[in-house]
Amino acid sequence: MKIMTLLGSSRKDGNTAYLSNKALEGIDHKEIFLLEKKLNPIVDQRHDAGGFDMVNDDYEELFFDFLQYDTYFFVTPVYWFGVSGQMKIFFDRWSQYMKDERIDFWEAFRGKKAYVIVTGENPHPKTAALPLILQFNAIFEYLNMEFVDYVIGKANKPGDIQSDAYALEKMKLWNQQLKADSSELTIR
Amino acid sequence: MKIMTLLGSSRKDGNTAYLSNKALEGIDHKEIFLLEKKLNPIVDQRHDAGGFDMVNDDYEELFFDFLQYDTYFFVTPVYWFGVSGQMKIFFDRWSQYMKDERIDFWEAFRGKKAYVIVTGENPHPKTAALPLILQFNAIFEYLNMEFVDYVIGKANKPGDIQSDAYALEKMKLWNQQLKADSSELTIR
Amino acid sequence: MKIMTLLGSSRKDGNTAYLSNKALEGIDHKEIFLLEKKLNPIVDQRHDAGGFDMVNDDYEELFFDFLQYDTYFFVTPVYWFGVSGQMKIFFDRWSQYMKDERIDFWEAFRGKKAYVIVTGENPHPKTAALPLILQFNAIFEYLNMEFVDYVIGKANKPGDIQSDAYALEKMKLWNQQLKADSSELTIR
Amino acid sequence: MKIMTLLGSSRKDGNTAYLSNKALEGIDHKEIFLLEKKLNPIVDQRHDAGGFDMVNDDYEELFFDFLQYDTYFFVTPVYWFGVSGQMKIFFDRWSQYMKDERIDFWEAFRGKKAYVIVTGENPHPKTAALPLILQFNAIFEYLNMEFVDYVIGKANKPGDIQSDAYALEKMKLWNQQLKADSSELTIR
Numbered sequence: 001m002k003i004m005t006l007l008g009s010s011r012k013d014g015n016t017a018y019l020s021n022k023a024l025e026g027i028d029h030k031e032i033f034l035l036e037k038k039l040n041p042i043v044d045q046r047h048d049a050g051g052f053d054m055v056n057d058d059y060e061e062l063f064f065d066f067l068q069y070d071t072y073f074f075v076t077p078v079y080w081f082g083v084s085g086q087m088k089i090f091f092d093r094w095s096q097y098m099k100d101e102r103i104d105f106w107e108a109f110r111g112k113k114a115y116v117i118v119t120g121e122n123p124h125p126k127t128a129a130l131p132l133i134l135q136f137n138a139i140f141e142y143l144n145m146e147f148v149d150y151v152i153g154k155a156n157k158p159g160d161i162q163s164d165a166y167a168l169e170k171m172k173l174w175n176q177q178l179k180a181d182s183s184e185l186t187i188r
Numbered sequence: 189m190k191i192m193t194l195l196g197s198s199r200k201d202g203n204t205a206y207l208s209n210k211a212l213e214g215i216d217h218k219e220i221f222l223l224e225k226k227l228n229p230i231v232d233q234r235h236d237a238g239g240f241d242m243v244n245d246d247y248e249e250l251f252f253d254f255l256q257y258d259t260y261f262f263v264t265p266v267y268w269f270g271v272s273g274q275m276k277i278f279f280d281r282w283s284q285y286m287k288d289e290r291i292d293f294w295e296a297f298r299g300k301k302a303y304v305i306v307t308g309e310n311p312h313p314k315t316a317a318l319p320l321i322l323q324f325n326a327i328f329e330y331l332n333m334e335f336v337d338y339v340i341g342k343a344n345k346p347g348d349i350q351s352d353a354y355a356l357e358k359m360k361l362w363n364q365q366l367k368a369d370s371s372e373l374t375i376r
Numbered sequence: 377m378k379i380m381t382l383l384g385s386s387r388k389d390g391n392t393a394y395l396s397n398k399a400l401e402g403i404d405h406k407e408i409f410l411l412e413k414k415l416n417p418i419v420d421q422r423h424d425a426g427g428f429d430m431v432n433d434d435y436e437e438l439f440f441d442f443l444q445y446d447t448y449f450f451v452t453p454v455y456w457f458g459v460s461g462q463m464k465i466f467f468d469r470w471s472q473y474m475k476d477e478r479i480d481f482w483e484a485f486r487g488k489k490a491y492v493i494v495t496g497e498n499p500h501p502k503t504a505a506l507p508l509i510l511q512f513n514a515i516f517e518y519l520n521m522e523f524v525d526y527v528i529g530k531a532n533k534p535g536d537i538q539s540d541a542y543a544l545e546k547m548k549l550w551n552q553q554l555k556a557d558s559s560e561l562t563i564r
Numbered sequence: 565m566k567i568m569t570l571l572g573s574s575r576k577d578g579n580t581a582y583l584s585n586k587a588l589e590g591i592d593h594k595e596i597f598l599l600e601k602k603l604n605p606i607v608d609q610r611h612d613a614g615g616f617d618m619v620n621d622d623y624e625e626l627f628f629d630f631l632q633y634d635t636y637f638f639v640t641p642v643y644w645f646g647v648s649g650q651m652k653i654f655f656d657r658w659s660q661y662m663k664d665e666r667i668d669f670w671e672a673f674r675g676k677k678a679y680v681i682v683t684g685e686n687p688h689p690k691t692a693a694l695p696l697i698l699q700f701n702a703i704f705e706y707l708n709m710e711f712v713d714y715v716i717g718k719a720n721k722p723g724d725i726q727s728d729a730y731a732l733e734k735m736k737l738w739n740q741q742l743k744a745d746s747s748e749l750t751i752r
Binding site for chain 3: 573574575578599605606607608611641643644645646647648649650652653655656658659687692694695696698699702703706721722
């Protein structure tokens, strides 16, 4: 199990990062803070004869690194009822590689595991985040990934999340399961 | 009625633009192609003592221009079951102005009209776009805007949209209604 | 093409029926007004050793008739953000036949076509009906049916629907398409 | 706090009942097993001059009893991506009392608390139940009720639910909170 965490927040060490740290406590993983990367919006050249031009930013290196992993944590506050803009660009740019001859795009995603961590405050994210969860689900179904689970935390100000007992409990259960999965894999 | 159209597509003169042109044929409006603007992701400083720093990009000028209008067309292809990244950033950056003393953020949106035009192809957007429509609806409810209507067109390759009879018919009906609304307003 | 229309309304000749009549004008079809049938809620005996008991109501006859068709119109007002109770019971009782040896339940649905007609008024059904459309979509995906299209009409009082120009236009386009499909099939 | 639990299941002592028993362990509440009640589908007479006729079933007595409570547990398996038919009828019949002179319909619901317990198995309810959760949310918003929380359990066969650690944990937390709320109220 090789785990990559993609942090979509616009603030370091925020509430979403707190949850993912709890879930992955003591578990080896790579963490990407998307805001530190230079990521341009996609320029749609799917229908251009020459295909996509090279883009001079951090995306390609990040994307090929991303493909090395098999388990992903998508971690983002709910901004305006969706993922953060930088995480959305991270998804949009996938389209650039659908016909890239260096990879088999569909095979690169198939069967990989996805966890989603989102937090919000008002309106209460337990329902306000559901269109976003449906959006994530649609993405994972489209790519034949396994949507293992999601958590919707309630938090706004730094530290708020520590009083969301359900979310913390869920992270504890994920952590136990992830550790059990890892040791099983090691024994084999 | 002052209309602004926000084009989220990553391709000029695409299928979404075709629909908005039909809806607004013969009607005065301002058109913004978001990809031509330099729009940085939000850096969340809501909880910083000094508030938000100035950002050196095109957003602030665009935002204050946007506030001059009362009717908005949000026009975007469905990219990975959501709006395009640049349109998402356009929304995210709103948060920077919620406590800005130069404006009354909530009053600036209240009662304004919103139209949504989205297109997609596979999975069929008539259902694949619904989480996105729910997301738009949540945004407009949160801001006390009036969500007048939406259209979900089916199209992928340039020009495809011209065979979506329902979408075209709806644009014709919107156009008639918008013209009727304008002339009513003028008479007064 | 053998078409069955299932009317879930609690009022005869209501707004939903008006739309389905427009869609099917001049096209042979069977119409079931569910409220006229005696349909008991399902008693879940899936995990009982002896399976399901016979139920003394109109369901079994209706269900086996239903299976003779290949194209279904599910027509219901939006009652409390869902289908009517009698239509919900019609779905629930399907579960009784999943392991029935007289039929191959999954094959009986696979590839069949489904149209959905719903109407509502307040909150505006263009968004209030979307969870219901997602529910229909999930049902059709689960059964490997083809969800051809849906219409969401705005109407409450008898006759209201006649001022929903877009819904009427869509019914006209469905009618043309259904007629074209039928004649194609006949020629073959 | 006066709590009523509405069980929509078609099986007594099923997985949903197991969860609600855990949530309400040691807490006084009234439990209604809807399948034991004779509940006819609504006949829509909202637009009839004489209004609604009396219906000869168990609904009216149940409804007036229901109104005596201030906290509701809506407990149902996910049947075909929605509530059970009998629970749907329970909602539909509300419409009969909207203009009933014996009560102020809107005031009777305003501010009351709602909990939702659903279970399902395949497709995994964590996403398959979301349209249903959105439907519940829309109902509660429409009635100005407070949607306190929901749990989506994974279970099919009798007893399955006992291995859904997160659902059980959530019930334990609800139970603690409900007990704390009750004792607070008693002290006052």
